[in-house]
Amino acid sequence: MGSSPKPTKLPCCITSVLEDITPIDLAPKDALFIQDGMALLHILTNMPPTFGEICLQILDQMVAKKHFLFSTDSYHPQSIKAQERERRGKSEKIIVDGPSTRKPGDFKQFLANDDNKKQLCQLLFRVWSDQRAASRLEKTDMAVLIVEGRAHKLTSSNGKVEAHKIHTIYSNQEETDTRVVLYLHHAAAIGYKDAVVRTPDTGVFVILLYHAHEIKLNVYLDTGSGKHRRLINVTEFAESLGKNYCAALLGYYVWSGEDCTSAFKGKGKVGPLKKLQTNPKFQEAFARLGDEWSIHHEVDESLEQFACVMYGHSRELSVNTVRGKMLCKMVGEDEKLTAKSKVDLARLPPCRAALQPHNKRVNHRVALYKRAHIAIVEKPKPYDEGQGWMRNAKDLLEPIWPSKPILPASLIDLLVAIDPKDKETEDEEDMEVDEVDFDAMFESDEEL
Known part of the structure; x- marks a missing residue:
């Protein structure tokens, strides 16, 4: 690799890299919090009985961040990911009529069907754009929801919610894993100095390491859970690796x-x-x-x-x-x-x-x-x-x-x-x- 500076300590494997880095206690103030939406859906606990209430439960978690971007995956037929999900098997399709539809007993099985996830993501947009979400969104400074690759900035005033399309970050990339880099560039363009990416996916970490040198803000990775949750300065670590x-x-x-x-x-x-x-x-x-x-x-x-x-x-x-x-x-x-x-x-x-x-x-x-x-x-x-x-x-x-x-x-x-x-x-x-x-x-x- 010739001229690149040799880092003082190289990772033994991708996952152990996180163990070798000193975590940060708190995210910078006013950082944009980017949430891998599908990852959050898979770890939800103590869920209310209906899909509409589940959507509001998720919104409550995001509102606490003040500045957030919640991104869900797209599901393209005949794609590589679709082939992989087909190989793993899928569950039965359940019709989600609206917010009052009751949650199935096995929510993880529900998420094993692409059509089910599509319906839930569409319902998220519907519920977060509804009057019931207005008082929650008034507490935020930046609220962005991305469904099927299309981004909407949600604003609230006088008890009403308005959804404004953000055309610059519409993407045909299927997964949030890849789109998150586009979101980081957008955050830098609109004035953010710091951004936190919340995901358990190791793949996102190595993608961020590759792109960190070109992103004009400080990128942090929020990973793990409970006592193992940690905040990593990706930008700093990428610079040390070269x-x-x-x-x-x-x-x-x-x-x-x-x-x-x-x-x-x-x-x-x-x-x-x-x-x-x-x-x-x-x-x-x-x-x-x-x-x-x-x-x-x-x-x-x-x-x-x-x-x-x-x-x-x-x-x-x-x-x-x-x-x-x-x-x-x-x-x-x-x-x-x-x-x-x-x-x-x-x-x-x-x-x-x-x-x-x-x-x-x-x-x-x-x-x-x-x-x-x-x-x-x-x-x-x-x-x-x-x-x-x-x-x-x-x-x-x-x-x-x-x-x-x-x-x-x-x-x-x-x-x-x-x-x-x-x-x-x-x-x-x-x-x-x-x-x-x-x-x-x-x-x-x-x-x-």
Whole structure:
């Protein structure tokens, strides 16, 4: 990473960064408080019986901040996030007729359906714009509600509420995670000196670190809960890390596994990040992720080499070569891989045919994050060539699976055909041995 100043203390992993920073006791006076709305909805307690009262309960929490911006996510069909939510499963749709509709018994299950969340967000705007909210909003100096990417400044006078559209921060970005950077730039433009972002999401932290150098105000992160709640000066910490390292950290965070990209099974983030910290070449590669919508060939090669380093083979350039060496060591010299072999194939690195689409998906996600300051982002579809996803028969997004053999030819000699008679004998004796799971040679998109 060349000229960037080396920080005095680098984080061991993304989440442990927060443990290494001295928290601040109080937010600066008159700071704009930016609330990740969906995160708050998921931790609500002691909720009243109707949706209208729940909306007012949330407003009461926001009014206490005096200057607030409450942002909810958008829900785009056939998006990457929609694909991820579909994979996790969804709950039954419930019709929210209005403020008097009673809350279901399982509120978290209610939030597991995109249509339910859309209805609740729309109801928030309806209730906060109603006369019942007027006396509450009179206590605020700045109240902004964002629903489906559209921002409204809410003002109250003479018992009435008026909603004024803020066109400059209308965004087609789907998540608050990315839109929050746009909101921070807006806050600086209208005169705020400080802003506090309230969210439990680690992804928001690394996005803020990347953008903090260009945001013309002091950014604080409010995270955790109870005795673990802390306020972090993101601007100060980003300056100590340096701009280039923050860019590398963002790329590494997504590459090593986040909401919509796979993780490397059994590797975590701590050990590999320590290796990254000592190698400027790999820092440069991770920092370049997302600069363009298509991953550069040199970056792709460097990430493959880093995967080799991560699996303990720093002199190798090919993950397929590393897979071969590791499998030979697992099986043993002059041995064959059979159904009786007690070998955990998931410990192998992904094959190149799996790693390359993963790198493309990572590049797409990082590209979105690096453009978080842009209101309307012109971007390729996830299923466009070079982005790492495809549409299946049901017209849903799914990761591109390897089209080439997942087992290189050099490993074929390790395999031995299983005699059907042997298999029958095993079944009869009910032998308690682990069968070789060749599907584990390529894991699902949850873990590479």
